[in-house]
Amino acid sequence: MQLKGKTVLITGGASGIGLEAAKQFLDNGSSVIITGRNRGKLDEARKLYPAIVTIKSDVSDASDAQKLFNQVQHLGGIDILYNNAGVLTDPINLGTANDQHFEDAAYEINVNYLGVIRLNNLFIDMLKSRKESAIINTTSLLSYVPSLLEATYSASKVALQFYTKALRKHLQILNSSVKVFELLPPLVATDMTSGMNGKKITTANMVKAFIAGLKKDQLTIRTGDTKVVYILNRLFPKITFNLANPKKSYNVIAS
Template sequence: MNVKGKTILITGGASGIGLEAAKQFLEIGAKVIITGRNQAKLDVVKKSFPSITAIQSDAGKEEDAQSLFNKVNDLGGIDILYHNAGVGVPPLNLGVPNNNHLKGAIYEMEVNYFGVIRLNNLFMDMLKSRDEAAIIHTTSILSIVPSAIEATYSSSKTALAFYVQSLRKHLQIINSKLKIFELLPPLVDTDMVADRDDKKISPAQLISGLIIGLENDKYTIRIGDSKVIYLLNRLLPKVALNLINPNKYNEKLIN
């Protein structure tokens, strides 16, 4: 896929992985629109990168999705929709009755899964009408093997992974040219996991790998340890499960 000259919409683009993506896509000649919930953060990005279009929008809210579509349509539309926005609740012990389990799961599914489908439904016809267009879905290494301390987050990303595979197949059946990509990051060094001492890669490494995958039409893009876990899970699933859930995580569940 040729990214240069394309217009890309990046959800959750005001910080972390999304902001790094905005920078790298600008560098290769793409036009960038970002969204985010925090207007102050969007203003900072806009000041540093005047060519970026910043739109305040919450990926988990239906009314924001429709408003976002209307604004993007008025701007002339997009060629690439990059679902980067995602949320995760603090680790919870599912074996201990707690109403927060359900609240957290609903929140994660609303943003990580339903929010993606909602935007896809809104932008689908626009993207299908382009000569070359794509949707990038961010799943996770945890959609391959679940984390015991992030059970509902893992589930939301697994649901998304199956949706992506089905969507790709449906579009193939109707002979659509729209390209459906899945990005599977390992643990990435962002504010969301700042308190964890596990092995991480930088947002720059992740986005560099994403861009290489896009340019080579590699529809499933596994970065770093996601490649290793994918292979291990096929050959030695118990080993893969233990690598994702080291003994030190047991203390978090117990305590």
């Protein structure tokens, strides 16, 4: 896929993976629009990269999403919709009755899954009108093997993975020019994962591999350890599950 001259909308683009992606898209000659819920973070991102257009918006809010679409349309539209926004709630014990389970799961589903569908539905006709365009959905290594401590987050990413594959096939059947990419990051060093232990890839290295995959039209982009986990899980699912959920996870649940 050609990135030079394309306009990219990145949700959750004010920090972490989204902000690094904005930088690297700019470096590749793209125009970039980022969204986020925190105006302060958006302003800081704009100071770092003055070429970025920032729009305050929450993907889980239908009214915000419609306003975002209207603003983007007024700016001339986009060629690439990069659904990067995501949330992760605190670790939970599914085996203990707790109303927080449902609230956390609903929150993650609303942002990580339904928010993506909401924006895709709004922007799909705009993207179809372009000669070459794309939707990029961010799933996770955890869509292959679930985490005991991030169970509902894992589930939201599995839902998004299945939806992404189905959406891609639907558009292919319709002979659409819209390419649907799935990005599967491993554990990435961001504010969201600051309290987690384990090997982490930097945002710069993760996005570098991601951009390389886009340029090659690699529709499923597995970065870092996700490549290993994908293969290992197909051959040895029980071993992979245990590697993803070490004994200390059981101690957290039992405590």
